[in-house]
Structure formats: C-alpha cells, structure tokens
Amino acid sequence: AQKITQTQPGMFVQEKEAVTLDCTYDTSDPSYGLFWYKQPSSGEMIFLIYQGSYDQQNATEGRYSLNFQKARKSANLVISASQLGDSAMYFCAMREGRGNNRLAFGKGNQVVVIP
Amino acid sequence: ETGVTQTPRHLVMGMTNKKSLKCEQHLGHNAMYWYKQSAKKPLELMFVYSLEERVENNSVPSRFSPECPNSSHLFLHLHTLQPEDSALYLCASSQYTGTGNNEKLFFGSGTQLSVL
Numbered sequence: 001a002q003k004i005t006q007t008q009p010g011m012f013v014q015e016k017e018a019v020t021l022d023c024t025y026d027t028s029d030p031s032y033g034l035f036w037y038k039q040p041s042s043g044e045m046i047f048l049i050y051q052g053s054y055d056q057q058n059a060t061e062g063r064y065s066l067n068f069q070k071a072r073k074s075a076n077l078v079i080s081a082s083q084l085g086d087s088a089m090y091f092c093a094m095r096e097g098r099g100n101n102r103l104a105f106g107k108g109n110q111v112v113v114i115p
Numbered sequence: 116e117t118g119v120t121q122t123p124r125h126l127v128m129g130m131t132n133k134k135s136l137k138c139e140q141h142l143g144h145n146a147m148y149w150y151k152q153s154a155k156k157p158l159e160l161m162f163v164y165s166l167e168e169r170v171e172n173n174s175v176p177s178r179f180s181p182e183c184p185n186s187s188h189l190f191l192h193l194h195t196l197q198p199e200d201s202a203l204y205l206c207a208s209s210q211y212t213g214t215g216n217n218e219k220l221f222f223g224s225g226t227q228l229s230v231l
Contacts, residue, residue: 033215043205044224045205097216098215098216099213105157
C-alpha cells in the first residue's frame with residue numbers, strides 16, 4: 001500500500017503568489033518524520049523542510065511552511081511569494097518509527113511558476 | 116565541491132554491456148543509498164549501506180550489484196540490464212544515528228540511464 005499520496009495535477013503559479021502542495025500519508029506508527037524535497041530539472045533532490053510527528057508547531061523554513069494536520073494525516077507544503085526558481089517537482093516523504101533507514105516518497109507534484 | 120557527486124550524468128548501454136555507476140559523498144556521513152526514479156512512479160529505495168555494511172536490499176534483481184568500499188564511496192554495477200531498467204538512478208547519503216526519524220538525505224544529481 002502506498003504510504004505517501006500526492007495526487008494534484010501539474011500546477012501553474014503566478015510569480016509572487018503562494019502555492020499549496022498536498023500530501024497525505026498512511027502510518028500506524030505514532031513516531032514518524034515528514035519531509036519535503038524539491039527536484040529541479042537538474043535532477044538533484046534538495047531538502048526543504050522537516051516535521052516530526054510529536055512537534056507541537058508547524059515547521060517553517062524561510063518561504064516554506066508545512067501545514068501539519070495530524071488527525072487528517074496531511075502535511076501540505078506552502079510556498080509563499082513564488083519565484084521563477086521554484087519551478088520544479090516537489091516530493092513529500094516519510095520515515096516511520098525511529099532508527100529506520102527507509103525514507104518513502106510520493107509521486108511528486110509539478111509546479112511551474114510563470115512571470 | 117558539491118556534497119554528493121555522481122558519475123556519469125548520462126549513460127546509454129546495450130543489454131549485454133557491463134557498466135558501473137559511481138557515487139562519492141564529501142559530507143562525512145556514515146550511510147549511503149541507491150534510489151531508482153522512473154517516470155510517474157515514486158522513488159524506489161534499492162540499497163542501503165550503513166557503516167559500509169549493506170543493511171537493506173529491497174528485492175532488487177541480481178543484475179544490479181552494489182559495492183561500498185568505504186563510507187565515502189558507493190558503486191552500482193550493472194550487467195545484462197533490460198529496457199525497463201531505464202531510469203534516473205539517485206545516490207544519497209545521511210548521518211545515521213539509529214535513534215531518530217529526522218535524518219535528512221542529501222542527494223546527488225543522478226545518472227540518467229538508458230538501456231537499448
């Protein structure tokens with residue numbers, strides 16, 4: 001069964017606007033970590049933000065914030081003030097439990113920022 | 116110098132060829148990974164090495180053979196591949212502690228492999 005679900009079609013976003021990327025996850029483990037990565041056309045996966053299951057506050061990193069709704073098992077990424085360089089694929093990922101080497105990824109969301 | 120370096124960036128090979136992908140990390144990490152990225156599919160974890168010991172082999176066919184001679188280098192040896200093996204192969208590293216779930220993976224830019 002798929003652990004991470006990202007179902008949005010490709011998105012076009014106006015420069016300087018905010019965009020929200022949806023991610024839902026499935027786990028029965030009370031301890032887990034959620035990650036978002038960005039993959040531009042160069043291919044490298046770039047870490048953006050992390051949220052722990054026990055974290056009381058939503059994670060923020062510069063223009064990136066994570067809307068963590070634990071009861072709904074969702075971890076949406078919000079990018080504020082979009083820039084042309086934000087055009088990329090965005091992947092949600094989860095590590096279940098502690099001391100687990102396995103990071104499971106979703107299929108990704110394509111974002112294109114237009115001027 | 117980037118944290119995780121992969122070579123070659125592109126590789127075209129026939130089904131009878133033998134080739135190797137190389138990955139080097141300059142981050143002082145103790146764990147290295149191979150992922151396969153195919154179009155419209157989630158990244159698939161192939162192999163994990165922790166402290167130079169293979170700790171995970173995710174049911175990968177034997178035509179893929181990993182090698183980790185030290186904590187900074189990781190290879191993926193390829194032989195008699197199939198066209199469906201064409202994909203982007205990503206290497207990653209992390210500092211594995213065995214106790215947390217917040218360990219970030221640092222990725223290379225990948226090797227785009229085409230099998231003819």
